[in-house]
Amino acid sequence: MTKPIIALDFNTFDEVQKFLGQFDESLYVKVGMELYMLEGRNVIKEIRAMGHDLFLDLKLHDIPNTVARTMAGLGKLDVQMVNVHARGGSEMMRRANLAFKEHNPDGICIAVTELTSTNENMVKNELRSEISLEESVLNLAALTKQAGLDGVVSSPLESPLIHKKIGENFVTVTPGIRMSENRNDDQVRIVTPEHARELGSNYIVVGRPITQSHNPVEAYHHIKSLWEGHNE
Numbered sequence: 001m002t003k004p005i006i007a008l009d010f011n012t013f014d015e016v017q018k019f020l021g022q023f024d025e026s027l028y029v030k031v032g033m034e035l036y037m038l039e040g041r042n043v044i045k046e047i048r049a050m051g052h053d054l055f056l057d058l059k060l061h062d063i064p065n066t067v068a069r070t071m072a073g074l075g076k077l078d079v080q081m082v083n084v085h086a087r088g089g090s091e092m093m094r095r096a097n098l099a100f101k102e103h104n105p106d107g108i109c110i111a112v113t114e115l116t117s118t119n120e121n122m123v124k125n126e127l128r129s130e131i132s133l134e135e136s137v138l139n140l141a142a143l144t145k146q147a148g149l150d151g152v153v154s155s156p157l158e159s160p161l162i163h164k165k166i167g168e169n170f171v172t173v174t175p176g177i178r179m180s181e182n183r184n185d186d187q188v189r190i191v192t193p194e195h196a197r198e199l200g201s202n203y204i205v206v207g208r209p210i211t212q213s214h215n216p217v218e219a220y221h222h223i224k225s226l227w228e229g230h231n232e
């Protein structure tokens with residue numbers, strides 16, 4: 001069972017150090033655009049030097065050449081996982097994956113399908129999609145698989161369908177995790193850790209329910225035990 005991935009959505013490396021300093025174990029953490037853009041590559045090197053596994057979540061989405069050249073640079077960073085937006089298309093994804101793995105053959109490269117903050121109404125009325133949200137997730141997941149990537153980011157709600165239609169070994173990395181006592185914040189398609197396990201998610205990504213908790217270590221261990229199925 002993989003550890004819950006903790007989203008380090010902080011502004012400064014000081015805050016990261018303060019947060020990680022509370023833990024006396026190695027973690028799987030995620031650095032997203034907020035921390036990366038404000039603090040840069042050194043944050044990645046420092047966190048890796050502390051012994052934590054790292055998902056670098058930059059959700060790249062640009063023309064294939066730009067994304068491939070960026071991914072080649074990220075491949076040299078010794079991280080465990082990176083991602084792109086599946087809406088960048090199959091050529092962008094294929095080249096991103098190859099460029100990353102040329103330098104990091106053991107790394108995992110995945111693509112974001114529909115964000116967990118997206119709902120059916122947005123898909124239909126804002127994005128003017130002719131297909132449902134679930135069909136869109138499945139379509140983007142199929143495109144991701146064809147492009148040779150390892151898996152997708154989706155809501156846990158879509159994990160069963162993705163595994164059934166695309167393949168059991170195709171990885172689902174799933175944010176939008178909340179327990180009943182948590183606020184939803186800006187997440188729409190939310191699921192509890194134990195439900196995510198039942199739905200077959202391969203990884204869960206959890207931010208504010210841990211980072212904003214008055215006791216982050218306790219919150220992490222509670223979520224981890226629910227995810228691993230020890231608390232039932």
Ligand SMILES: O=C(O)c1cc(=O)[nH]c(=O)n1[C@@H]1O[C@H](COP(=O)(O)O)[C@@H](O)[C@H]1O
Nearest residue numbers: 007032057114115116153175205206207208
């Ligand atoms: O790619 C992601 O990690 C991601 C995709 C998505 O669809 N939804 C989503 O919430 N995320 C990220 O997962 C984390 C969730 O954080 P919390 O809502 O605080 O648990 C954030 O860092 C988001 O950027």
